[in-house]
Amino acid sequence: MDWTLLIYKTLFLFLILLITLLVAMYSTYGERKVAAFMQDRRGPNRAGPFGLLQPLADGLKMFMKEEIIPLTANRYLFILGPSIAMTTALLTGVVIPWGATITIGGREFPMQIADLNIGILYVFAMVSIGVYGIMIGGWASNNKYALYGAIRAASQMISYELAMGMSIVALVLTTGSLSLHEIVEQQHGMHWNIFYQPLGFLIFLICAFAETNRAPFDLPECETELIGGYHTEYSSMKLGFYLFAEYINMFISSAVIATLYFGGYNMPFIDDIGLSANIVTILGTIFFFLKIFGFIFLFMWIRWTLPRFRYDQLMNLGWKGLIPLSIFNILATGIYYYFTELK
């Protein structure tokens, strides 16, 4: 067994875990700051300089709160719900290529935990298991609002998964690969997939909003109708897990969008500067994270700009708008490649 690689992978795994949690933590701070900016307020500014310690204070508060499990709730499933939500959210980051390879002493260390040849589908599988966290938690609470939230979440996710999957089919037609690493490598030199699949990107983006339960599609936790939706009965760190899982999902889906459509760790003009390979890799990773932060900002921007959809509007958009559009996209892509080049 190759011990160096094993140790490296383990360390890298923990590093990615830490970065994911850190980004998710500061996304909560970022969200409040963005909201404050949009609404002409100051946002959190008491804990630490510029309120930078606010996420720590929030986390501490979550841990210290009394933990309440309702008497009529199903105890095991009530605990299982947030655990599933958190686990599946963290598992998705495994296949994302965070950078190219770093060469140390003649050995190559890829900046990706696992380069599966079915990378995108793996992300889909994890997302589709993630629904159970919300469904089981909502049902186990034994509260009608939580149940409504759970049922909304399930039907919303199933509906939008279809359109998302079909926008990916069109992307796979252009790239000819399901491996995320290979898709990124193909986009080298400004051949970003957004230029080849603009419609697919739009569909994917809308579906990503719906899949992460972010506004304007946050119907499962719509406060005005359902109090808190599926996490109405949750308190303490279990509620924290649900909220945190949402931010992790946002981070990961931003990473997936950047990987699939915006060239991943590729950056423009990198071949012309003439830097050593390792520095290029590090720069690429930084650039990748900049792209991710850009998309996280987009998520927040839209949340504080657009009002929430009504439930029937959501279903109409999904089934009558996005799915026919994505089928058309597949058809157009297929016809184009049939007549120009047989890939």
Add this chain to the structure above:
Amino acid sequence: MVFLFYMLSAIMIISALLIVFNRNPINNVIFLIVCFIAMAGHYILLNAQFLAVVHIIVYTGAIMVLFLFVIMLLNLNKAIIPHKSRATRILAVITGGIFFLVLLAATRQTIEIHPRYPFTSDIGLVKEVGQTLFHEFLLPFEMSSALFIAAMVGAIMFGKKDV
């Protein structure tokens, strides 16, 4: 590898037994999901990553969600077990016993069958599955898709009050 195989198998068998013996429908569904995930693990052990992931997406991610959905909507918290008369129970035991005998007789006389196609390690990868589906089995594949469309149209017909 062998250890993983045994572990997955144990998870699968235990969860399958729990599906049968547990009375709460929600728990049944959850154990079925566990069973499916363990099965996906078996696919990965056979190097069939594509099959494993599609299995998870389709069965675990879509079909079981619908199962759970229906059970939640109907609020089947406790299974309603209708009372059966003694005669029905005795008949059920006899039928089950006979079926068990048939199974026993069938398994006693098994001979090892050599598969027509030898096992290749890349049989479950995307490329192989795609090549097989779209070359060798193109017609059945397209026919089954037509069948799916028919089923979908049928479901819509049932769902609508006046078409």
